Amino acid sequence: MSGAVSSNVPSRSKSTARVVYKELVGIFYIFVVIGINLQLHHKLRNILVKLFSLTKTLFLSFFTVVVLSTSAFAFTELDGTKTTIEDQIGxxxxxxxxxxASDCHACREHMPEMVEFDGKMNxxxxxxxxxxxxxxxxxxxxxxxxFDIPFKTILSNVIEMNAWMELNAKESLxxxxxFMVFSPDGELVGLNxxxxxxxxxxKFISSRDVETTANDS
Structure with missing residues (x-):
């Protein structure tokens, strides 16, 4: 019949459904590709994080061995003589x-207590x-x-002190x-x-001293 729609030609609803289906399949593939890329990016990010951590460790090791060994960056006595924290403990x-630091307000407020504390404990x-x-x-x-500070003071700077703490205390300045507390054998046992x-x-030193005595007996 003239003007009749052939049975092998899809109706508008079927055509629309097929288009929607194709679009959904396309969107699905896009999400699959994005998911794969995200996984790759996640793995790449983990690799980069590990590389950064390794580079940081190597840099700090280099900094300690090379830079801190030079007179320009070494811990020093007030007279300029090179020293180390390890020389002062144990x-x-x-x-x-x-x-x-001299420009630290909190340090200045607290220093009188430290001066009073000096020599108070055996x-x-x-x-x-x-x-x-x-x-x-x-x-x-x-x-x-x-403040008439009676105890010894050595000189450092933010860079070298932070490097020392990163390597020895595993924390940044x-x-x-x-404050850091070292045991009689020179072990770092407290950081605040x-x-x-x-x-x-x-209280902290007394409690640790009791533990040390108990372990030795």
Whole structure:
């Protein structure tokens, strides 16, 4: 019959359904490709993270061996003589190390307590590490004079102190003051960013001292 729709020609609804089906299949394939790419990107990201971590470790090792061994970046005494933190700890005494800077307000507020704490406990020495460095030696000496600091202070800077902490404490320097406690055999047993009360220091050292004595007996 003239004008009749042939049975082998799809109706509009069937044609639309096929188009929608093809579009859905296309979208599905797009998601599959994206999923594969995301997995590849995830694996690539993990590889890059591992490479970054390895590079960081190698850099810190290089920094410690090469850079810290030079006079420009070594820990120094106030007179400029090279030294290390390891030279200042151990020898049968607990060591409380405070990292401070002359322009640190919290350090200045807390320093009178540290001065009062010095010599209060048997077999406990205090050690200051000023981040003013040799370049800011005058400022460091000014703070030592202002508070009449009786315990030893050595000089460092943010870069070398952070490198030392990354390698030995597995933590970055977060700011000043920062406290570290070393056992009588020179082992780092405590680290605290921020102001630390004398009472907390006494309690921590006393408890660890009891544990050490008990283990030795």
């Amino acid at each position: 020898d049968g005494k607990w060591t409380v190390l405070e990292i401070w 077999k406990v020495r205090l050690l200051g590490v000023s981040l003013d460095g040799q370049a800011g030696k005058a400022q460091a000496e000014g703070m030592i004079k202002d 977060r700011g000043t003051p920062t 960013p921020g102001v630390l009360s004398i009472a907390a220091l006494e």
